[in-house]
Amino acid sequence: KLRDDSKATGSGPYKLDSYEAGKEAVFSVNGDYQGSAEIRNSGMTMKFFGDEPALKKAVEDGSVDLAYRGLDSADIASLQSSSIAGDTGIQVVEGTGAEVQHLVFNVEDPVVGNKAVRRAVAYLIDRKAFIRDVYQRTASPLYSIVPAGITGHNTAFFDRYGEGGDKAGAQAALSQAGITDKVSFTLWATPVRFGPGTVAELKAIAKQLNDSGLFDVDVKTTDADQYAKDIEAGKYAVYVRGWVPDYPDPDNFTAPFFGDGNVLGNNYVNKKITDELLPRTAAEAGRAATSTDFEDLQNAVADDVPIIPLWQGKQYVVSRDNINGLEWTLDPSTVFRFWEIQKGVTE
Structure with missing residues (x-):
């Protein structure tokens, strides 16, 4: 029976007892829950x-x-260093994540609309360097738009452009297009929306490009609302975009990025992707059978470079050392399984 009011019927392990905006949400165990999860606690306060x-x-x-x-x-x-030293009463649990970040190019921009420029950038970006220096190795280099651990993942950008810092490759790409002067553009970011390290990361990328002698790149920022409006208006040549999937399937890392109304707003059109590959993979019930099509899609993106994959996030939970079960909550599904957590149990 469908509800005819504005309320919702929940069937999950917990029920919401109270909610105070900006402060907390209190959950208790749903006594009517009939699912397969074994609930190991009596509720939680978020x-x-x-x-x-x-x-x-x-x-x-x-x-x-x-x-x-x-x-x-x-x-x-x-906190991880302190935890290893054993002097804080805190533990840090690490797991594989599926959050990704991309550098996005407006392909109608007069500068980066030139594929040679985008390829030159791809040759130069050294992911390992800024992951080490900016993110303290809390992420992993990403060389394709479908992350590791997801069906169909490949390393299309690594296979074509290497691991970065290739000035000769970048220079050859520009020279073949008749570009001899320094290439100038701005990298745009919003400071908080895609993580607190985003601005420092883009400054590191700008330095990598400028140190090659082939580019003259700067970094600018604006607030999240203005950022979204300016992207929609086509005001930025190059900008950063983070993505946290709704479900762990290659479709969720590809379909939202291509075609009319896509979330990137970069004017990139590829009919093979939108008219052939994505419809065919969406219709396939056996997800393993989609691998070849998704590999073709990733290779096409590496060839055209409308975006450059930057990193794949790791997931971390920091807790008091009397919290157990956290290792069961972290995987590429991005579903945090609160019901697996126990407090005050010694393993």
Whole structure:
């Protein structure tokens, strides 16, 4: 029976008891739950924090039992080192993630609309360097738009452009297109929306490009609302875009990026992708059978370079050391399984 009011009927392991905007949401176990999950706790309170330092402090002083997302890479690295030393009462649990970040090119821009320019950038970006220096190794280099751990993943950008820092490859790409002067454009970011390290990351990328002697690139930022409006209006040549999947399937890392109304707004058109590959993969019930088509799609993106994959995030949970079961909550599905968590149990 369909409801005829504005309320919802939930069938999950928990029910929402109370919610205070910007502060907390309180959940208890759903006594009517009939699913397969074995619930290992009596409920939870989800607290909301407006900044990373406050969240880190809350974990350290025991105000919260655990933190999932919201901590920047420097804090995670610091807490991980302290945890290894065994002097904080805190543990850091690492798992594979599926969050990704891409550098996006407006292919109608008079500068980066030239495929040779985009390919030259692809030859030069050294992912390992900024993942080490900016993200403290809390992410992994990504060389295709479908991340590792997802059906059909390949390394199309690595296979074509290498691991970065290839000035000779970049120079050859530009020379073949008759480009002899330095190439100038701006890298645009919004400081918070796609992670606190985004601006520092783009500054590192700009330095890599400029140090080659082939580019003259700067970095600018704006707030998230203006950023979205300007992308829609086509004002940016190059900008960053993060993506957290709704489900762990290659379709969710590809279909939203191509065709009319796509989330990138970069004016890229590829009829083979939108008219052949994506419809065919969407119609295939056996997801393993889609691998070849998704590999073809990734290779086409590496050839045209409308976007450059940058990194694939790792997932981290920072908790007090009396919290168990966290290792079962982190995988590329991005579903955090609260019901697996136990408090006050010694393993």
